[in-house]
Amino acid sequence: xxxxxxxxKQKLSKEETIEILKTGKTGILGLIGDESYPYTVPINYxxxxxxxxxxxxxxxxxxxxxxKCNKVSFCVIEKDDIVKEKLTTYFRSVIIFGKAKILKxxxxxxxxxxxxxxxxxxxxxxxxxxxxxALKALCCVEIVVEHMTGKEAIELAHARVxxxxxx
Numbered sequence: 344x345x346x347x348x349x350x351x352k353q354k355l356s357k358e359e360t361i362e363i364l365k366t367g368k369t370g371i372l373g374l375i376g377d378e379s380y381p382y383t384v385p386i387n388y389x390x391x392x393x394x395x396x397x398x399x400x401x402x403x404x405x406x407x408x409x410x411k412c413n414k415v416s417f418c419v420i421e422k423d424d425i426v427k428e429k430l431t432t433y434f435r436s437v438i439i440f441g442k443a444k445i446l447k448x449x450x451x452x453x454x455x456x457x458x459x460x461x462x463x464x465x466x467x468x469x470x471x472x473x474x475x476x477a478l479k480a481l482c483c484v485e486i487v488v489e490h491m492t493g494k495e496a497i498e499l500a501h502a503r504v505x506x507x508x509x510x
Contacts, residue, residue, distance in 0.1 A: 344490075345440060345489070345490040348492050348494065350494070350497070352497065352500055353494050353495055353496070353497055353500050354492065354493065354494060355435070355437075355492075355493030355494060355495055356493075359493055360437050360491055360492065360493030361390070363419055363421045363435065363436070363437045363493060364390035364395075364419055364437055364439075364491075365390050366421070367388075367390075367419035367420075367421060367437075368387065368463075369385050369386065369387055369388075369419075370385070370386060370388050370395070370417050370418060370419040371383050371384070371385055371386075371417065371418045371419075372384050372385075372386050372397070372405070372415060372416075372417050373415060373416035373417065373418070374405065374408035374409065374412070374415055374443075375408055375411065375412045375414070376404060376408050377404070377407075377408075382404060382405075382408055384404075384405060386399070387459070387463070388417075388459070389455075389458045389459045389461075389462040391458055393487065393488045394485050394486060394487055394488060395417055395439065395441070395485070395486040395488065396455040396458055396459055396483060396484070396485055396486075397459065397483070397484055398455070398456055398459060398481060398482060398483045398484070399482055399484065400482060401480070401482040405484075406445065406482065409443045409445060409484065410445070413442045413443045413444065414440070414441075414442060414443075415440070415441060415442070415443045415486055416438060416439065416440050416441075417438070417439045417441070417486060418436060418437065418438050418439075419436060419437045420434065420435075420436045421435045421436060421437070422434055422435035422436075422495070422499075423436075426498075429498075431496065431498070432496065433495075433496045433498055433499055434494075434495065434496050434499075435493070435494070435495040435496070435499065436493070436494060436495075437491060437492070437493045437494075438491065438492055438494075439486070439488045439489075439490065439491040440488075440489050440490045440491070441486040441487050441488045441489045441490075442486065442487050442489065443484050443485070443486045444484065444485050444486075444487070445482065445483075445484055446482075446483045446484065446485055449478060451483070451485070452478065452481055452482075452483045453474055453475075453478065455483040455485060456470075456474045456481055456483055457470060457471065457474060459483075460473070460474065
């Protein structure tokens with residue numbers, strides 16, 4: 344159903360891919376927008392147990408797009424270094440495909456908002472207080488990951504092989 348990565352030598356392991364998702368701060372959410380135009384938007388997110396969570400307004404372009412078609416893609420870029428003298432970029436990134444669901448249950452909304460808050464702050468008490476105050480106005484979305492790939496620049500892949508052999 345999902346394409347295999349053509350440049351398989353540049354593929355990151357599942358563990359490395361998950362680590363990028365866990366440590367990334369911002370991802371780009373891809374949706375099918377108005378009149379079937381692609382719609383991408385940067386979002387803060389959290390990754391937990393093969394799911395991406397984020398919060399947003401209860402109405403707007405994202406929510407309308409998810410209601411129309413719940414299939415999404417999501418991209419996180421961990422590394423993006425321009426190497427001018429080689430006319431290339433040393434990159435490391437992840438792309439996921441999944442299905443988005445607007446959470447309705449207060450316990451699910453609280454859980455996802457708490458996960459998101461704890462990713463960006465360690466003040467659990469303040470996070471819980473904020474969520475409780477905003478719970479009725481809060482909209483959270485869960486994306487169940489169906490397929491994911493991590494990829495890095497071929498130069499980084501080669502360097503990794505050389506370091507594995509202590510060359």
